[in-house]
Amino acid sequence: xxxxADFDSVGLRYGTGAEVLRDLDFRLRTxxxxxxxxxxxxxKTSLLKLLYLAQRPTRGRIRLFGEELSEAPRxxxxxxxxxxxxxxQDFRLIRHLSAFDNVALPLRVAGAKDEDVEGPVREMxxxxxxxDRASARPPTLSGGEQQRVAIARAVINRPELLVADEPTGNVxxxxxxxxxxxxxxxxxxxxxxxxxxHDVGLINATPGAQLIRLENGTLVDPTRSLRNPPxxxxxxA
Amino acid sequence: MFDWLxxxxxxxxxxxxxxxxxxxxWVIAIMSFTIMLIAATGLALANTANVLNxxxxxxxxxxxxxxSANLDAVLSTVRSMSxxxxxxxxxxxxxxxxxxxxxxxxxxxxxxxxPALINFDVRQGANLGAIEQRVEAIAAGARIVAHRDSxxxxxxxxxLLQVVALGLVLLLSAAAAAxxxxxxxxxxxxxxxxxxxxxxxxxxxxxxxxxFQRKIAIDAFxxxxxxxxxxxxxxxxxxxxxxxxxxxxxxxxxxxDDLLILxxxxxxxxxxxxxxxxxxxxxxxxxxx
Numbered sequence: 383x384x385x386x387a388d389f390d391s392v393g394l395r396y397g398t399g400a401e402v403l404r405d406l407d408f409r410l411r412t413x414x415x416x417x418x419x420x421x422x423x424x425x426k427t428s429l430l431k432l433l434y435l436a437q438r439p440t441r442g443r444i445r446l447f448g449e450e451l452s453e454a455p456r457x458x459x460x461x462x463x464x465x466x467x468x469x470x471q472d473f474r475l476i477r478h479l480s481a482f483d484n485v486a487l488p489l490r491v492a493g494a495k496d497e498d499v500e501g502p503v504r505e506m507x508x509x510x511x512x513x514d515r516a517s518a519r520p521p522t523l524s525g526g527e528q529q530r531v532a533i534a535r536a537v538i539n540r541p542e543l544l545v546a547d548e549p550t551g552n553v554x555x556x557x558x559x560x561x562x563x564x565x566x567x568x569x570x571x572x573x574x575x576x577x578x579x580h581d582v583g584l585i586n587a588t589p590g591a592q593l594i595r596l597e598n599g600t601l602v603d604p605t606r607s608l609r610n611p612p613x614x615x616x617x618x619a
Numbered sequence: 620m621f622d623w624l625x626x627x628x629x630x631x632x633x634x635x636x637x638x639x640x641x642x643x644x645w646v647i648a649i650m651s652f653t654i655m656l657i658a659a660t661g662l663a664l665a666n667t668a669n670v671l672n673x674x675x676x677x678x679x680x681x682x683x684x685x686x687s688a689n690l691d692a693v694l695s696t697v698r699s700m701s702x703x704x705x706x707x708x709x710x711x712x713x714x715x716x717x718x719x720x721x722x723x724x725x726x727x728x729x730x731x732x733x734p735a736l737i738n739f740d741v742r743q744g745a746n747l748g749a750i751e752q753r754v755e756a757i758a759a760g761a762r763i764v765a766h767r768d769s770x771x772x773x774x775x776x777x778x779l780l781q782v783v784a785l786g787l788v789l790l791l792s793a794a795a796a797a798x799x800x801x802x803x804x805x806x807x808x809x810x811x812x813x814x815x816x817x818x819x820x821x822x823x824x825x826x827x828x829x830x831f832q833r834k835i836a837i838d839a840f841x842x843x844x845x846x847x848x849x850x851x852x853x854x855x856x857x858x859x860x861x862x863x864x865x866x867x868x869x870x871x872x873x874x875x876d877d878l879l880i881l882x883x884x885x886x887x888x889x890x891x892x893x894x895x896x897x898x899x900x901x902x903x904x905x906x907x908x
Contacts, residue, residue, distance in 0.1 A: 476633070478635035
């Protein structure tokens with residue numbers, strides 16, 4: 383099966399410090415669902431940054447959507463970023479924009495006209511239970527509400543790869559289930575999902591998901607499904 | 620080409636609405652005001668130099684050391700020569716008045732020998748050498764002096780002042796550009812988070828740049844037009860009112876061409892600020908991934 387991401391001996395260090403990620407060597411299959419776990423400081427957020435192109439590896443190679451992007455010129459990256467939805471741990475909502483405008487941002491960046499934005503955004507806000515909070519700005523929203531806006535923004539343009547960093551950390555169990563339901567639904571439509579979480583219950587409630595575990599910046603693979611098979615050779619889909 | 624000027628309200632909201640405007644329009648207004656005044660002065664000086672140059676380029680003087688003894692003979696000879704458009708003797712009383720500035724009442728003394736002077740204008744192609752020979756034959760020691768040689772230091776000063784004015788205009792334009800760079804960097808710092816989010820969801824540098832470029836272009840336009848308008852009022856007051864619009868002290872006037880140049884300056888300043896802002900923002904964005 384085609385790989386949405388292919389990591390080959392990838393390492394990452396910040397500045398002159400020690401490597402926070404070492405010898406990462408795995409593939410993420412298109413259309414699969416992955417949970418990324420590991421203790422705090424294990425490198426989960428750094429790995430996600432590599433996935434959503436916020437960071438370049440300091441060594442090794444990363445292929446995303448079949449393209450080698452480790453050293454790709456920065457001006458070639460935006461089209462790839464538009465194919466990735468990201469739910470940040472700290473939400474990263476723009477404070478002076480309404481919930482509506484925050485959710486609409488990926489569509490507008492992709493060039494959608496105003497008349498093509500209104501419907502999908504209202505629908506998405508309704509789905510995450512914030513239909514009546516469309517004009518509210520992030521500072522007036524609770525943590526859970528902000529998280530739901532962040533998730534709505536991440537999935538509004540049906541990304542091919544969805545990366546979520548602790549997406550259910552600030553919502554109650556019921557909303558967590560609904561959000562995971564949304565992720566699962568997107569996954570069924572072909573979106574590859576990578577969710578970083580400590581929530582074992584969430585992992586157990588998602589049958590078929592694969593587990594990526596990081597320990598001190600290296601990969602531990604309980605399902606043994608992530609390593610590149612010896613055959614076919616690297617580069618083959 | 621100018622599509623970045625026409626963005627949707629949603630895009631305008633991305634940079635937020637500030638309760639008070641940044642100082643950029645004020646800085647640009649002051650620069651525009653000063654640039655306009657200096658440019659007007661420079662253009663007026665250029666016109667003055669042209670007027671002066673036209674007035675003296677064909678004018679010469681004959682100095683006759685022996686006084687007025689040979690004056691009439693020299694005058695009639697000069698008038699009769701081809702290429703001479705006209706010749707007038709400077710009255711001795713005028714010469715003594717001039718000398719009075721340096722010598723005081725002694726200049727009126729009959730014992731003081733005063734050289735005779737004839738001013739004459741020539742047409743194009745006049746043979747100055749032949750005139751000088753004829754004059755020399757009548758009055759030994761007489762010499763011809765070009766008026767432009769006499770006022771050369773003044774012309775040089777006028778040219779230098781024009782260069783200084785042009786230099787000041789360029790310097791102030793550079794200062795305005797530097798102010799715009801600072802404003803652009805300040806705006807980037809203020810909106811760093813928004814930019815990171817936009818980049819993260821796939822916005823290109825150009826999309827981000829257009830937001831800032833538009834904001835700074837509007838600020839620069841408001842500032843430069845306001846400054847230009849204030850400068851125009853000052854120029855009108857200096858010229859003594861609307862009836863003498865364009866006329867500066869000393870009879871130097873600003874022609875239609877000059878007024879057009881002055882009217883274009885605020886727009887050129889806006890264009891410069893916009894280009895500088897675009898370049899500064901694009902360069903700063905390239906430092907991020």
